[in-house]
Amino acid sequence: MRDIQILQDTLTNQCPTIHKKRLHSLLLATQSSLDGADLTLTKLGRSLDVRTTAKHAIKRVDRLLGNAQLHREKDEIYKWHANLIARANPCPVILVDWSDVREQLRYMTLRASIALDGRAVTLYEQAFEYAQYNSPKTHQRFLDKLDDILPLGATPIIVSDAGFRNTWFRQVEEKGWFWLGRVRGEVAIKLHRQDWQCNKVLYPKANAKPAYLGTCQLARRSPLACHAHLVKQASKGRKVQRHTRTSKKHTASRLFAKSANEPWLLVTNIPNDTLNAIQITRLYAKRMQIEEAFRDLKSPAYGLALRHNRTRCIKRLNILLLIALLAEVLMWWNGLIATKAKWQYDFQANTIKHR
Structure with missing residues (x-):
């Protein structure tokens, strides 16, 4: 062709x-x-x-x-591709997330995608064994490689979900980049001129209008200075499409519903006078694009069906990616x-x- x-x-x-x-x-x-x-x-x-x-x-x-x-040699292709789609933008929005590509053996891929209109386009991704999943050492290797393939002078905004914590944010900040993430679970947070409190104490104050909470310290053990924003997204009226019996037994439905119903407590090192609460919320909302892109990669019905592969070699998996x-x-x-x-x-x- x-x-x-x-x-x-x-x-x-x-x-x-x-x-x-x-x-x-x-x-x-x-x-x-x-x-x-x-x-x-x-x-x-x-x-x-x-x-x-x-x-x-x-x-x-x-x-x-x-x-x-x-x-x-594969990194040369990633460098060409990154230069093609990120060269014109000195501050690209890059979405980062983990996904499993071999559900039985739990091989994982860590992907960085650039947010565009409608769909995220893969910038760089690398496969890892499950033992390396979500570890600071793995994250550092990935960030070093991402820094190597990005065009010179690029200062990206790294958007990640609630699975990435303070260690990740510090690693991104050491590169001189901006970061944006979500706080979930139970994490101590100290707002300006206030005492330490659980992040969930702030949830009842959330509404549909994004609010800037000011500067804060995140996590009591190793505090990280950042800016906090809070918003409660309006319900989109979506219904679970799983079969009734399957839905009752599958924990994913409950986890996804809980995540969607919780307010977004967003933290970032981007000053409020650079991007306000509304802009930060819209920026984080782009994160769903990378989830759709993972479906494009793995789904047999809607994508390239990588889920069917049976390779046990990480290097071979990287070539498939x-x-x-x-x-x-x-x-x-x-x-x-x-x-x-x-x-x-x-x-x-x-x-x-x-x-």
């Missing part, structure tokens, strides 16, 4: 260290994924557009995923062209024109 050829020519020019044949095999696997193959070794191989047997095509993808040189990124880039480019030509209305199931 023409779009694959354009991408190959671009990467040949921008990433000259990657061998042309290795790059060609990588883009063949990307094309296989775009043609509908699940993001697994055998299905990518069986759908490969080559004049050979399925056995040899599968072996070709196997060699690609295990290629040690490509494992070292790279293939997913290149497929995402091509779909994004095609979407921009389609929107420019107003072709998107032909694919709608409704007649909405305002979005």
Whole structure:
């Protein structure tokens, strides 16, 4: 296809260290994924557009995923991609979150996505074993790599969910970057000229209008100076779509409902005179984009079906994530062209024109 050829020519020019044949095999696997193959070794191989047997095509993808040189060179593609989408914005909004990609073996991926209109586009992601999940050492490695691939002079705003705590915020701040997160659970907080109190004491004061609570100290044991904002999002009227029996047994429904019903206590190192409470709330609301992007990656019904992969090697998983990124880039480019030509209305199931 023409779009694959354009991408190959671009990467040949921008990433000259990657061998042309290795790059060609990588883009063949990307094309296989775009043609509908699940993001697994055998299905990518069986759908490969080559004049050979399925056995040899599968072996070709196997060699690609295990290629040690490509494992070292993949960051060059991430650098090119980051320069492409973040170069024009000196302060990009970057969404960071964890997600499991192998539910049985609990292999995890830590992803940084840049928030755009409607969907987050992956900037960089890396796979880890579950033992490395949410550890300060892993976070530091990831931030160092993210710092390396971002364009020079970029000062991003890192938006993360309630799973990231003070250690993470300090690591981001040491880079000279801005951070924004949510406080959940039971955390001690000390507002200006007030005593220490539990964060949940503030929840009854929340309403639909975002409020700036002032400067505060977060966590009694190792306090972090920051700015606090509080808002209670209006109910969106969503209903649980799980089967009644499944819903009763599945804890996820209750956890998601509790998270949605709690007010947002947002903390950040961005001064209030730079971004006010309304702007901070809108910024954090973009975080849902990365959850939608994870579905695009893992879902067999709505995405690339990475959930079906059975690899036990982190390095091979990283190459599958790279293939997913290149497929995402091509779909994004095609979407921009389609929107420019107003072709998107032909694919709608409704007649909405305002979005």
